[in-house]
Amino acid sequence: MGREALGEFEHQVLLAILQLGGSAYSAPIVREIEQRGGKTVAPAAVYIALRRLERRGLLRSSKAEPAPYEGGRGRRTFEITPAAMDKLRDSRRTLESMWEGLDSLFQEP
Template sequence: MSRRSLGEFEQQVLLTVLRMGGEAYSVPMVLHMEERSGREVSQAAVYIALRRLEEKGLVSSRMEDPESTGTGRERRYFRVEPSALAELREARRTMERFWDGLEDMVEDWGG
């Protein structure tokens, strides 16, 4: 499989899982991402992205039993793998290299 750097959406998904404590399922993630981005986020996109990340070995997943959630709901929890952290760092460093020296020019940096 060809080695590609993380896409923007994938980064957002991974960062959201981290913010949820390193393990999460799609529902709180969608709500959080909607709040952060101010836009509607597609649960289908999040779920598919998570499954793709799992194929790449960046997250792992487990099914949660309907009984143990107490809600009678089935959920699939995804956990961030160490390799994902390295990828995220690499992605950020790449971006920073691009940003280097341009902060003043682009006014609303960090906004």
């Protein structure tokens, strides 16, 4: 797995997959990130992040059967691995520790 930290967008991709039940293909992941983040996400950026996370062992993928209509393509589904869960837990602990004591700096006037 390595010690390489997760980037912000990688976090969003992994958390979107968890929100979708731990396994999803790219289109719902894009929608989940857009809905929760409130901004447009390029599908290509998600696809690149999915492949990078898979190479790092944080996701595994499988190809589903093609759609039943002519020219239908099989979707590649991505699933969270135990290594990803460990990374997310560690990252959350680190961020919570770093934020500790700073709440007063971010209160609305």
